[in-house]
Amino acid sequence: MKKPPVHQQQNVRDLCATALVKLKASCSSLTFAVVVSDDGFDVALIGDHVQQGGRLGSMTSSMQALGDAVTREMKLGDCDHILLETKTGHIIQRRIAGLPLVLCAVFDHHETVGRAIFATNDCASFAAENLRNGMA
Secondary structure (H helix, E strand, O other): OOOOOHHHOHHHHHHHHHHHHHHHHHOOOEEEEEEEEOOOOEEEEEEOOOOOOOHHHHHHHHHHHHHHHHHHHOOOOOOOEEEEEEOOEEEEEEEEOOOOEEEEEEEEOOOOHHHHHHHHHHHHHHHHHHHHHHOO
């Protein structure tokens, strides 16, 4: 029997939701975070950002694909994370290693970039370690 797409697997949704709760507990400046599948479907989210038709999921997966293509073209290896900075905060998106999932986290201006990168790395590592065995 064929497995459903990753965004429809309840164990994946639950583990990603747990990872996002841990991320929020470690960074009070996190305002919104989402884990999306490579094809742009929401898997889990936390925060109060109102999405319009899942557009953030689409944009996240598209940006990840672009980052992956640029790093391949430049022969720099795999794209670890993408950082967007504004005057009011940062957005960090990061591939969940070895899985067709991407974490996108939005932090307000009270968080340092270094701390946000560290926290998203921990979140993605937690998700990867706990999901690898459950996804074939």
